[in-house]
Amino acid sequence: YVDASPEELSKLNDDCAICREKMKTATKLACGHLFHLQCLHSWIQHHVSKPTCPTCRRPLST
Helix, strand or coil, X not given: CEXXXXXXXXXXXXXXXXXXXXXXXXXXXXXXXXXXXXXXXXHHHHCCCCCECCCCCCECCC
């Protein structure tokens, strides 16, 4: 995963799709969706058998 740039955050809705809180920093997945890093970790722990993007369900390579 990579950190989202401030420009990417400003272009998109700046709410995390997992927790629905504003993002001041975010992690960007290969599919381009942004999330708080801690929210993404929690999501992966709950979907450990087949982790996917919470938004588009694209498989994650952890």
